[in-house]
Amino acid sequence: MPRCCRPLLLAAAALVLSRSAVAQRRFPPDSFTNLKVLPKNIDQRTLLATMRGFAMALGVRCAYCHVAPREDAPLDSIDxxxxxxxxxxxxxxxxxxxxxxxxxxxxxxxxxxxxKVEVRCVTCHRGVARPRLLDDELALTLADSGLEAVARRYRDLRQRYYGSGSYDFREIVLTEVARSEARAGRLDNAIGLLNLNAEFNPTSAQIPAALGDVMLQKGDTAAAIAQYRTAVGRDSTFGLARMRLRQLTGGPGRRP
Ligand code: HEC
Ligand code: HEC
Incomplete structure (x- = not known):
């Protein structure tokens, strides 16, 4: 071989070597070598459908569970x-x-x-890798990081998951977390959560009524009356709010 060409040839050989070392596994593989729970003789289509089901149920990609160079790595580069x-x-x-x-x-x-109703991954996971319910998630964030953090977390989750069924965004959930803070005597947390809730449910009668209860607990009767008035103004059939108003004012809670 002429001297001039050896380096070139070596470089070409190195290129071939490195390409084959990086990837070029076959996908899908012809056989599965490390199944410990799924049946060892499972056919390729069923296995892949099962895996897609896992990914959908948890809201993740293959690389969440499988070693890969990057999260969006091509399938033939994943071991x-x-x-x-x-x-x-x-x-x-x-x-x-x-x-x-x-x-x-x-x-x-x-x-x-x-x-029969059978349990599947999605029964619990609903598109979330660690399927914590919204009220637990919020209570945990509140305890760990405080009111501002919980508001950020709530907005974040709502933005990302609203309509997916992953979390229950009905107003009652946030109201119940607020009530449980009020029972624990953390009234500022309760008020903060209810105000946050009101942003997303501006015509709710339940939220001002709950705020009224917190104001009463705080000893602020005037603020409580104002909240119950708002509640009754939004829903004139709201018996509990009417009753509180009647108790506090002796008057305007009565039905016309
Ligand atoms: C939630 C975790 C999870 C996700 C997400 C996931 N897998 Fe898996 N995968 C597993 C588990 C667990 C096994 C082993 C099952 C067993 O031991 O029986 C497995 C096994 C496999 C195997 C067989 C490997 C072998 O040779 O033993 C292939 C192929 C595979 N997965 C492909 C995929 C693909 C493709 C995706 C994305 C669509 C994916 N997986 C997503 C958990 C996951
Ligand atoms: C009965 C409810 C339930 C079912 C059904 C269920 N999971 Fe889970 N899974 C959980 C809970 C709860 C956790 C969180 C445990 C913890 O970290 O405290 C979890 C955690 C996980 C994790 C770890 C997530 C992480 O990032 O730490 C994976 C992976 C997972 N599940 C995969 C699956 C797959 C795949 C299926 C279906 C074969 C499945 N789960 C079915 C309740 C369930």
Missing amino acids: FAKDDKRTKRAARVMLDMVHHINDEHLADVPERPTP
Whole structure:
């Protein structure tokens, strides 16, 4: 070989080597080598449909559970058989749990009505990887990081998930978190949460009524009366708010 061309040839060989080292696994793989819960003889289509189901149920991509160079890495660069990610190992526990629930616990339900309701990943997860309910999420954020953080968190979740069914954004949820703060004597938190709630539900009668209760607890009768008046003004059939008004003023809560 002429001297001049050796470096070129070496460079070309190195290129070929590095390309094959980076990726070029086949996707989908012809066989699965590390199934511990799913049946070992599962066919390719069923396995992939199951995996897509996992991703949908948790609102994540394949790389959430599988070792990959990046989150949006091409499928043929992912080593699906590896168990290095905690989330993949957690998903195995979940698979096992779902089998137990369906095959053992639910099978024992007395006179189980048909057609049966079966539990799936999405039954609990609803598009969220750690399926915490909204009230728990808010109470936790409040305890950890305070009122401003909880308002940011609520706006964030609402923006991202409204309409998806992942979280329950009905006004009652925030009102109940506020009431539980009031019961614990944290009145400023309760007022902050109710004001936040009112931003998204400007015609609610329940929210001013709940604010009225907090004002009473605070000993601010005038503010309480104003809130109950707003509540009754928005819903003239609101018995509880009318009753409170009657108790506090002896008057205008009465039906016309
Ligand atoms: C929530 C976690 C999770 C997500 C998301 C997920 N997988 Fe999996 N995947 C698993 C688990 C757990 C196993 C092993 C199951 C077992 O041990 O029986 C597995 C196994 C596999 C296997 C078989 C590997 C082998 O050779 O043993 C392939 C292929 C695979 N997944 C592809 C995908 C693809 C493609 C996606 C995205 C559409 C995906 N997975 C999303 C958890 C997940
Ligand atoms: C009975 C309700 C329920 C069902 C059904 C369920 N999960 Fe979970 N899953 C949970 C809960 C609750 C957590 C959070 C546990 C914690 O971190 O405290 C969780 C956590 C996880 C995690 C870890 C998430 C993280 O980031 O820490 C993965 C992965 C997961 N589940 C996958 C699945 C898959 C896949 C299925 C279906 C095979 C499934 N789950 C079915 C309730 C459920």
